[in-house]
Amino acid sequence: MHIILLAVQSLDGFITQHDLPGAGFASAEDQAHFKEALRTCDCSVMGAETYRTSRDVIRSNLTAARLRIVITRAPERHAADGVPGALEFTAAEPEAVAADLRGRGLRRCALLGGGAINAAFVAGNLVDELWLTIEPRLFGGGTPLLREAVDARLTLRSCHPLNPDTLLLKYAFRRD
């Protein structure tokens, strides 16, 4: 199974603008790209805070074509939201989550943040690609792309503009 970390950030690496939840700073072109990229995935993984921020949108767009996994310390608290095969909650570790998705025959997973979940998957060497939208902003604070220290090397696969000021960079994680 292929895991793609999908994120939009400021030039200085923040996926939120200061304390504002969500990616309201993302350009319309990034939002279109994000939806398009998600459509190519048969599953996605996110943290509980990311879920809470987008809960209404997620719940009104549930489909059996893409399983959403929310990693949370308290899956039982979200039991009422669960829809087996479409929206599931788990307290499992990243390795176990990835193994479970692989075991279900899923092939392409979008990793959607936040910073703690992103870092745990990167630290576990579980991520194959990074698709990073860089908006022309500097925040100097907010939720970081990765909330814990890692040391990952990547290879640039492509760089293309989503609009005159916004770049979409695609990288592969190096395994050497």
Place this chain on the structure above:
Amino acid sequence: MHIILLAVQSLDGFITQHDLPGAGFASAEDQAHFKEALRTCDCSVMGAETYRTSRDVIRSNLTAARLRIVITRAPERHAADGVPGALEFTAAEPEAVAADLRGRGLRRCALLGGGAINAAFVAGNLVDELWLTIEPRLFGGGTPLLREAVDARLTLRSCHPLNPDTLLLKYAFRRD
């Protein structure tokens, strides 16, 4: 006077790799670009920690063609290193530093970090351009490009590869 923030960072916005001082992670191509960019400037500004990290290199390359200003809380502590017109230490605020450089007839200043100095100049609306080298690394920790919250909007001027994995992005700060 034109001020250019010149930096090399990881994909996630760190100008050092964790606690390692300096930009040892920078590619050879970025280092060549950095030297070339500095040669186009008649002055540069940096913080005391950045100066300490590069002190030997800076002192062995002093020239009247480029004035180096080091901003420090304790300029008197560095008095022995000072060379008027080539290497000066000051406790002045960013606005006063910029005004002084302008007053001397200087025209093009490289802002060289670290994160506190960068943020103070950006917060003061003193920076005209950002020349940002993005190395294909993720650190999840280190010295941030900007050490305090700001909210700056920029315009992408150019994007070009320094090597197959390293991008040089040039932005102008928007004044609107």
